[in-house]
Structures are given as structure tokens and as C-alpha cells.
Amino acid sequence: MTRSSFARDWMLFKASARQNAKLLPNRVSLHSGERAVPRSNLPKGVHRVRRKVVSGVRYHFYAWRGGPKFWEGTDPNPKEPDFFHAFSQCGTPVSPAEYLTTHLVDDFLSSASLPKAERSKADIRKWLELFREEFGADPVAMFEERASRGEVNNWRKKWLHSPKQHDMAGTHATRVLNWAVEEGKLKEHHCHKLKKLYQSNRTEIIWTSGDIAQFNKHAPKWVQRILTAGCETGLRAADLVQVKMDQFEDTPHGKRLRFRTSKRGQIAYIPATSALEKLIAETPEGQEVLLVSELGRPLTARWASNQITKWRREAQIPPWIDGREKTLSDTRGTAATRLLNADLSLRQIAVLMGWSVRYAAQVIEHYAQVSPDESDAVLRKLNRAKSLSQDTKM
Incomplete structure (x- = not known):
């Protein structure tokens, strides 16, 4: 461009x-x-x-x-x-015309402002390198002009085909410019609150018991295990593929998974449902991680997600009413219901999923509405959990 x-x-x-x-x-x-x-x-x-x-x-x-x-x-x-x-140690000053955007990107990437999580660092580096490709030869002072907002928006149009990537480009551009202002490299910038296209609301998209049964008729065993683990733990794909067998602990009533989530760095304690306990029991002795490929090798998050997509198509799992297809990420609503049945409170489920208590209740309630064979039992437990949540607030 x-x-x-x-x-x-x-x-x-x-x-x-x-x-x-x-x-x-x-x-x-x-x-x-x-x-x-x-x-x-x-x-x-x-x-x-x-x-x-x-x-x-x-x-x-x-x-x-x-x-x-x-x-x-x-x-x-x-x-x-x-x-x-x-x-x-600061070196010599450069004139405004010499301090270019490429220098700003270098300074930011070598600063202490990067997050600790490796995945987050990789995402930031990826997008700032793309930002550098477009604006690297321009002086940083350019972003003090109102017209620069239009330049950044024009750059983001490269990803109009993918609203999520379009928004990520703007998010990381704003991040580095905010840092530049904080560090005194810019007086101000005009790229705050860039318009977003992506609307993340997949609460109504869930895997029902019927979907899972149909999927398992077609998918190989090692892919079935991925879907089961997602539906029973609620972990994101990036965390799911990292679960190790030695992270399961015995409890007075069964087992639980003790796992530090990558996004928030918090330790989650997830009770093992009967389906998850079966998955653990079927894992070959000596296998270090819960989920492996057909050749027994550890999985990446992308590979695991792609396999669910591939075999979902093979099994002809119907899309949602608006045409959106079900993905590995959509197992989290199913997992929230499973965890409610395992006697976790709404607050515990919300913390695990990174949701609000209200949002967790909405997801579970929706699951009960679209899964008739479980609706009565789920709604009874949900109403009881809501009452307990209200009592806790009082």
C-alpha cells in the first residue's frame, strides 16, 4: 500500500x-x-x-x-x-527527522513493557513487524498529526477479509504509540479507539450431546480425545495441548486437573468428570501429555483445532442457524455445563473461563435450551447455582 x-x-x-x-x-x-x-x-x-x-x-x-x-x-x-x-548509556540524540518508526518498534520490543507470556510476545512481534513494514521509514512525529489516523486505517484495510486481524492490527499500532507517548517519544497521537469490525459473541454456538456422538462416529480415536478434553475442561486450545499427565491430582472423590492458564497466568483447579476420568484411564502408560497425534507426538493448538474442523466436516455436523461452523473453541460452553454438573459454582466456572458470573449463567442456560435431553437437569442445577451466588453476595 x-x-x-x-x-x-x-x-x-x-x-x-x-x-x-x-x-x-x-x-x-x-x-x-x-x-x-x-x-x-x-x-x-x-x-x-x-x-x-x-x-x-x-x-x-x-x-x-x-x-x-x-x-x-x-x-x-x-x-x-x-x-x-x-x-x-542513552547514546546520542537523534533529530525528529531521524527518529523513525522502525527505531520506535526496536525500542518498544527491547523494553520491559512486553508481557511475560511467550504467546503474547509472539503476537506483538508479529504485528509490530507488519507495522514496521508499512511505516518503518516514516518519522515517528508523523503520528502527532490527525491525518495519521487515516493512514493507519488505510493500512488496516489489508485485513478487511478477516475482521479479527483487522482489529488486531489497530490494537497493536495503538499499543506502541501509547508507549511512545508514555516514554516521551511522542507528544500525542490520534489512533485511540480505532473502529473495530470483529464482534466476538459465540455464546449460542455449542456442541450438543448429539453433535459429539455424531462426531465420534467418524473421527479417529486420537481426534475424539481432543474434542472430549475440550468439552470436559473448558480450556483454550493453546492450554489444552499443554496438559500433562502429572498435573492430575487425586482427590477424596476422584481426580482434578491443576493447571496454570496461559492467558491470565492463574492456577485453575478443574474436577475430572467421568468422561475425563475415562480419558485419563485410557492414556497409555508413559505418555507425558494428555493429547497426542496419531504418531504419538505432542500437538500444537492450531493442529488440534484444524483436526476438529476437518472431522466436523467429515461428520457433517450442522452449522449454527446463521451459518457459523462449530470449532474447538466452542466446546467451552459445553464444558461450562459439564462443570456445573460436577458441582462447581457459577463463580468458579466464570473464573476458569475468564467470564463474568452473569455471562457464565447465560451460556449454560442457552446450552440447556438447545440440548433438550439435558435441559431439565441443567436448569435445576443452574437455578440452584444462581441462588447460591445471590446468597454469597448478600
Whole structure:
């Protein structure tokens, strides 16, 4: 996608003019409530900002205006050696025209702002590399202009065929620009609250007992195990393929799975239903993970999901009334019902699934409505769980 050279030159001109204005002596900045403080014995070029906090006043020191922050404290004129050492590690300033988006991406990816989860890091790197491909040669100051919002929206149009990817592109662009503002590399940007296309509401799409029975008539045993594990645990595909046999613990009434979820990093305790206990019992001795491929190798989340899709088509599982096909992710509504039957409270189910209590109740209630053979028993348990939830609040 090629942007108009006129638009780019116009934004460069505006950005340069504003950056030059910033360099005027004795200028006071009131942006975002920040107030410049007169320099005294600070190293040449250091930009110091005074900010009020609950505990008093703190000073933030940047290697240069728009440069990286290297120090923070309550003393407006630090004299300790660590201060000067930290400043010396910042390198030399670059002019606004030289600080490009590719530099910004590098700085962000090497910062402490990345999440700890490897999967999240990989997602961020993927999207920021795509962001770099489009805007890498442009100065970061371009994003201080209102017209840059249109440029980012034009870039996102590459993924109009996939609303979820379209939205992810905007999410990660905003993430790195927010960081740039926080670190003093940008004064502001205009890419907040970009319009989203994807609407994630699959609560009504569930695997009924009839769907599962039909699926199991066609799918090989190792694929059946994937669907069963999804329906009985409610774990996301990325977690499901990581479940190890030594994570199952004995309880006074059976077994449970003790597992740290990848998305929130919380430990979930999932009671083993009779179907899950059967799955455990059928697992060959010496097999480290619960789910493996036909050749006995560990699965990836994508491969597991693709196999469910492949054999769902083979089994001719009917789509939902609006045409959406059932996926491995849609087993979570079924799992919520199974866990309710295993005597988990609505709150426990909500925590496990990452849902609100109200949302968990809606999913289970919908399951009961579309699965007539289980509706009466499920609704009785759901009503009892709702009552217990209300009593807990009182």
C-alpha cells in the first residue's frame, strides 16, 4: 500500500515545525499537566519533567526531549554516580527527522513493557513487524498529526477479509504509540479507539450431546480425545495441548486437573468428570501429555483445532442457524455445563473461563435450551447455582 507523497511531506513539514518550536529556550510545556523545571547542573540536553503524585512530587529525566527516560526520583538535581552512568548509556540524540518508526518498534520490543507470556510476545512481534513494514521509514512525529489516523486505517484495510486481524492490527499500532507517548517519544497521537469490525459473541454456538456422538462416529480415536478434553475442561486450545499427565491430582472423590492458564497466568483447579476420568484411564502408560497425534507426538493448538474442523466436516455436523461452523473453541460452553454438573459454582466456572458470573449463567442456560435431553437437569442445577451466588453476595 503506497501512501500519498503529498500527505507524507505535509505531515513531515508540520512535525518538523513543531519540533523546532519545542527547542526554543525557556519554553514551558503544559501538555498533559506536565511542567518543565529550570535546569541547573544537569548534563546538557537532559529533559526534566516535574509531576505531582499522591506522595508528593517526582521528577522524570529524559536523555533529550523526545528521548528515552533514564531516571526517576524526588531530587530535581541528582548527584549520585548512578544518575550520570544511566545518562551515559542513552547514546546520542537523534533529530525528529531521524527518529523513525522502525527505531520506535526496536525500542518498544527491547523494553520491559512486553508481557511475560511467550504467546503474547509472539503476537506483538508479529504485528509490530507488519507495522514496521508499512511505516518503518516514516518519522515517528508523523503520528502527532490527525491525518495519521487515516493512514493507519488505510493500512488496516489489508485485513478487511478477516475482521479479527483487522482489529488486531489497530490494537497493536495503538499499543506502541501509547508507549511512545508514555516514554516521551511522542507528544500525542490520534489512533485511540480505532473502529473495530470483529464482534466476538459465540455464546449460542455449542456442541450438543448429539453433535459429539455424531462426531465420534467418524473421527479417529486420537481426534475424539481432543474434542472430549475440550468439552470436559473448558480450556483454550493453546492450554489444552499443554496438559500433562502429572498435573492430575487425586482427590477424596476422584481426580482434578491443576493447571496454570496461559492467558491470565492463574492456577485453575478443574474436577475430572467421568468422561475425563475415562480419558485419563485410557492414556497409555508413559505418555507425558494428555493429547497426542496419531504418531504419538505432542500437538500444537492450531493442529488440534484444524483436526476438529476437518472431522466436523467429515461428520457433517450442522452449522449454527446463521451459518457459523462449530470449532474447538466452542466446546467451552459445553464444558461450562459439564462443570456445573460436577458441582462447581457459577463463580468458579466464570473464573476458569475468564467470564463474568452473569455471562457464565447465560451460556449454560442457552446450552440447556438447545440440548433438550439435558435441559431439565441443567436448569435445576443452574437455578440452584444462581441462588447460591445471590446468597454469597448478600
